[in-house]
Amino acid sequence: MNKVLMSGNFIICEAAIRAGCRFYGGYPITPQNELTEYMAEHMRKAEGGIFIQSESEIAAINMIAGASAAGLRAMTSSSSPGISLKQEGISSMAACELPGVVVNIMRGGPGLGNIRPSQGDYFQATRGGGHGDYRTIVLAPATCQELADLTMAAFDLADKYRNPVMILADGMMGQMMEPVTFKKPKPRIYNKKFMLQGAGTGKSKFIHGLILDPIDMEEHNWKLARKYEVISKKEPRHEEYNINNAKMIIVAYGTAARIAKGAIKRLQNNGMNIGLFRPVTLWPFPEQQLRSLSAKVKNYLVFEMSTGQMLEDVRLALQGYADIRFHGRPGGAVPTPAELANVIARVYERTVK
Amino acid sequence: MAKIVYQRPKSLKEAIFHYCPGCGHSIVHRIIAEVIDELGIRGITIGVPPAGCAVLAYNYFDVDMIEAPHGRGPAMASAIKRSLPDRVVFSYQGDGDLAAIGIAESFHAANRGENITIIFINNAVYGMTGGQMAPTTMLEQKTTTSPLGRNNKLDGYPVKVSEIFSQLQGVTYLERCMVNSPANVNKTKKAIKKAFQCQINGHGFSLIEILSPCPTNWKMNAVNSCKWIDEVMSKVFPPGVFKDNIPVTAKTAEVAK
Numbered sequence: 085m086n087k088v089l090m091s092g093n094f095i096i097c098e099a100a101i102r103a104g105c106r107f108y109g110g111y112p113i114t115p116q117n118e119l120t121e122y123m124a125e126h127m128r129k130a131e132g133g134i135f136i137q138s139e140s141e142i143a144a145i146n147m148i149a150g151a152s153a154a155g156l157r158a159m160t161s162s163s164s165p166g167i168s169l170k171q172e173g174i175s176s177m178a179a180c181e182l183p184g185v186v187v188n189i190m191r192g193g194p195g196l197g198n199i200r201p202s203q204g205d206y207f208q209a210t211r212g213g214g215h216g217d218y219r220t221i222v223l224a225p226a227t228c229q230e231l232a233d234l235t236m237a238a239f240d241l242a243d244k245y246r247n248p249v250m251i252l253a254d255g256m257m258g259q260m261m262e263p264v265t266f267k268k269p270k271p272r273i274y275n276k277k278f279m280l281q282g283a284g285t286g287k288s289k290f291i292h293g294l295i296l297d298p299i300d301m302e303e304h305n306w307k308l309a310r311k312y313e314v315i316s317k318k319e320p321r322h323e324e325y326n327i328n329n330a331k332m333i334i335v336a337y338g339t340a341a342r343i344a345k346g347a348i349k350r351l352q353n354n355g356m357n358i359g360l361f362r363p364v365t366l367w368p369f370p371e372q373q374l375r376s377l378s379a380k381v382k383n384y385l386v387f388e389m390s391t392g393q394m395l396e397d398v399r400l401a402l403q404g405y406a407d408i409r410f411h412g413r414p415g416g417a418v419p420t421p422a423e424l425a426n427v428i429a430r431v432y433e434r435t436v437k
Numbered sequence: 438m439a440k441i442v443y444q445r446p447k448s449l450k451e452a453i454f455h456y457c458p459g460c461g462h463s464i465v466h467r468i469i470a471e472v473i474d475e476l477g478i479r480g481i482t483i484g485v486p487p488a489g490c491a492v493l494a495y496n497y498f499d500v501d502m503i504e505a506p507h508g509r510g511p512a513m514a515s516a517i518k519r520s521l522p523d524r525v526v527f528s529y530q531g532d533g534d535l536a537a538i539g540i541a542e543s544f545h546a547a548n549r550g551e552n553i554t555i556i557f558i559n560n561a562v563y564g565m566t567g568g569q570m571a572p573t574t575m576l577e578q579k580t581t582t583s584p585l586g587r588n589n590k591l592d593g594y595p596v597k598v599s600e601i602f603s604q605l606q607g608v609t610y611l612e613r614c615m616v617n618s619p620a621n622v623n624k625t626k627k628a629i630k631k632a633f634q635c636q637i638n639g640h641g642f643s644l645i646e647i648l649s650p651c652p653t654n655w656k657m658n659a660v661n662s663c664k665w666i667d668e669v670m671s672k673v674f675p676p677g678v679f680k681d682n683i684p685v686t687a688k689t690a691e692v693a694k
């Protein structure tokens with residue numbers, strides 16, 4: 085398979101089209117415009133591919149709900165403020181059990197914030213984001229190769245669980261260029277009975293989230309909860325790096341994990357044994373996997389490009405079995421590996437005996 | 438053998454409408470179903486009901502349906518139609534749904550010339566939520582959020598959807614009708630049929646605005662509601678064909694049939 089050099093935003097699109105995505109709707113917002121622009125050109129070249137520049141992010145999410153209901157693999161993308169606007173639609177897709185892929189190339193916030201890379205949308209992404217009792221599967225790539233692989237996986241997971249899946253990256257990942265290999269996508273498995281294509285001569289069906297009877301609504305909530313339970317058991321993914329003999333473990337995802345890896349390599353040369361635990365799925369959070377490390381390693385440092393959001397999941401996972409420190413750089417400030425190495429070294433010296 | 442002169446359209450399920458007595462939604466549901474039967478498109482029709490009193494439309498129409506969040510029907514319908522171009526796709530919307538929260542989705546679906554049909558129920562109030570002021574509420578009309586009557590200085594003016602949308606190049610067919618008398622119901626049915634036919638023939642976006650009684654929130658009986666449409670509502674929202682860009686050849690072909 086050939087390696088090609090492409091930037092992150094383009095890789096997501098190319099992987100999506102190869103995975104059979106045939107509907108894209110989106111509204112311009114920096115730092116993800118390249119994604120919409122690539123789709124404008126290449127989606128319409130793909131056989132049966134539909135591209136609509138929507139009038140808003142709200143329209144875009146409802147378009148992919150429509151396309152998804154009609155049976156197509158569908159995707160939309162945006163950046164933080166636009167993702168906030170999509171939340172009613174994401175909630176509605178979760179309620180109606182419609183698959184679909186939503187890409188968030190995060191920028192600094194809250195509010196309009198700025199257009200620099202940030203990880204401030206972790207809570208929004210992993211806690212459902214919109215209203216009601218639901219979850220979205222959240223994938224956090226950290227390399228260009230993973231952008232390709234996880235985008236393809238996102239469509240498979242969305243179909244498998246009939247649920248929206250979010251790819252959570254940031255402006256840095258979107259702009260980054262690395263060689264990438266597009267693997268052969270798996271054939272789509274999705275039951276036609278969930279598609280709305282006209283009743284033909286058969287019974288008509290309807291897709292709806294409105295369930296006025298509280299007992300029926302409760303049953304639907306529990307049904308969804310059971311599905312989320314299965315996802316929590318079967319789908320957590322993570323990467324461990326340099327864990328053997330580690331005296332301290334950095335927990336970081338996405339861009340922050342890349343920086344942490346660079347910092348860890350530097351510190352190794354100074355004789356500090358530091359490992360990295362990188363959640364690849366943010367929801368489901370690889371909770372058991374992290375907890376099992378606490379039998380051996382008692383010192384953790386969470387590093388995020390936010391004021392501390394994943395930190396809460398790390399605390400829940402470690403349940404007081406270990407010492408947890410935090411370092412954050414919110415608002416679009418991205419530290420270099422050297423800067424982060426200094427921070428880690430200080431914490432290491434203070435906490436690791 | 439006796440001749441059947443009146444029966445439930447096949448495209449309506451055997452369910453009893455939850456709409457209030459005298460409500461326009463029931464009438465419009467019925468004539469849409471009749472049109473679907475007459476055009477023989479039950480099996481290829483996909484409907485998108487709104488948030489509004491018609492939110493349960495899927496309990497009545499015997500066609501495939503998907504509920505849209507409040508105002509977003511035209512975005513969903515656009516995508517469904519593009520995904521399945523040989524299906525007949527309609528979005529059914531109230532005045533709050535279309536002219537307030539969903540004005541952007543409706544306006545841009547129209548402007549893109551999506552080959553869909555919007556059935557637009559203008560009842561001058563938010564029916565479902567209990568009779569609040571809608572964008573289409575008349576000046577001086579009392580609602581629960583305009584208790585002293587709609588005040589143009591504070592509340593703005595009734596939004597004339599047909600007049601505004603007919604300006605968009607993407608719109609092919611646009612007519613405003615009323616369902617306050619048997620003759621007007623027949624006219625409305627003809628308009629809906631024409632709009633669906635326009636879509637089936639691939640001629641593009643159609644919208645039928647329907648002045649429709651909401652006796653409950655107008656606090657009138659059914660008869661007075663129908664009168665009020667004649668005497669007040671239709672003065673602000675005059676019925677008529679606002680746009681007909683259906684190619685002439687297609688029109689003559691239809692007449693010839």
Ligand SMILES: Cc1ncc(C[n+]2csc(CCOP(=O)(O)OP(=O)(O)O)c2C)c(N)n1
Nearest residue numbers: 488489490507531532533534562563564565
């Ligand atoms: C985002 C959102 N905001 C508000 C509502 C509450 N809501 C439901 S229907 C409706 C208005 C319905 O009025 P209209 O569209 O005129 O339909 P009608 O009931 O009059 O037919 C409102 C405000 C909602 N469902 N979703």
Ligand code: SF4
Nearest residue numbers: 456457460490564651
């Ligand atoms: S409240 Fe008005 S619009 Fe709603 S069902 Fe009753 S009469 Fe019809």
Ligand SMILES: [Mg+2]
Nearest residue numbers: 531532562564
């Ligand atoms: Mg209304």
